[in-house]
Amino acid sequence: MTFEECCTRAEYAGFKGAGTSNEAVKMAFCPREDYNYIVLLWNEAALPGINPDMIDSQDRNVRHFFAQKGVYNCRLINVICTFNIGMSKRNLQACDPVWFVDLSSGKLIIYEGQPERFLNLREALEEERSGRMPRIRHRDESRPWVPAYINWIIILANIVVYILLEAKGSTENSLYMLRKGALNVDLVKEQGEYYRIFTSMFMHAGFSHLFNNMFVLWYIGDNLERAVGHTKYLIMYMAGGLLANLAALFCYDIMDVNVCCVGASGAIFSVVGALFYIVIVNRGKLEDLTAVKLGIYILLSIYLGIQSATTSNSAHIGGLVAGIILAMIIYRRRKGTVL
DSSP states (O other), X not given: OOHHHHHHHHHHTTOEEEOOSSTTEEEEEEEOSSOEEXXXXXXXXXXXXXXXXXXXXXXXXXXXXXXXXXOOOEEEEEXXXXXXXXXXXXXXXXXXXXXXXETTTTEEEOOTTSOSOBTBHHXXXXXXXXXXXXXXXXXXXXXXXXXXXXXXXXXHHHHHHHHHHHHHXXXXXXXXXXXXXXXXXXHHHTTOOTTHHHHGXXXXXXXXXXXXXXXXXXXXXXXXXXXXXXXXXXXXXXHHHHHHHHHHXXXXXXXXXXXXXXXXXXXXXXXXXXXXXXXXXXXXXXXXXEHHHHHHHHHHHHHHHHHOTTOOHHHHHHHHHHHHHHHHHHOOOOTTEEO
């Protein structure tokens, strides 16, 4: 296999070729809804040598190139085309992510700890040389799709709880909701019914309350789940919701207000807070979300909450702060990736 054939195979896999300032380095990219996927193909035979500093410098140049065009949500991989795999591995083992193509044998080599897939690139590079191009489907759906099933389960749980509560009474009746597990300062503080801090997260007062919260969660929850992973998302949602309810209890106790409090908005605001932090860390953008969009949503939500006598602003603000803190503790940017 030749370096030129590697470049051709990358383009056939759906990547669009583009030039760089170095003739021995070819760039190809493939924009998708989740990320802009970028491949840097290195022709080691045309270079005096490749070292981690060269790769880091080229990576920064490529990221700056796309950043100037307003594209920050990128994933990048380096493919080293070489006749000396052993030497290349020794020189570049600290780089991440990186694949190697042995031009002598035409084999793609992926070492432990490196990504095993990058759209259809692996299939294209591993195709046997049989005088034909690899049979790879070209379709928008070929991009990796990570289902946000934890978010769906949370939404479904809220809907099921609402249906069950409505089947036996009215979710807009405060006394009924208190009997079923709504949050209340006296019942938690005096009676020790701490379970209400959790159960109230899945209870909603009326269909519009449920619909508004679930719509927001459906719209932004999947972004956070893809950014941090399924398990971490579940931890952040639950912990954020509990901390938001504790903040509400603390404020109600200080103000000597004894109300019936229900809803997932505290947990949802923790999702918003976590996303806001992650977007800032990733240079102001994550998928279709920007820091400006989230900032406007936060300010508008808090303003509308202040105008409403039935909104728990303490839970919203508590959840927002909790989400930011949880994201600072849990979230880590992926190496070699500008989200």
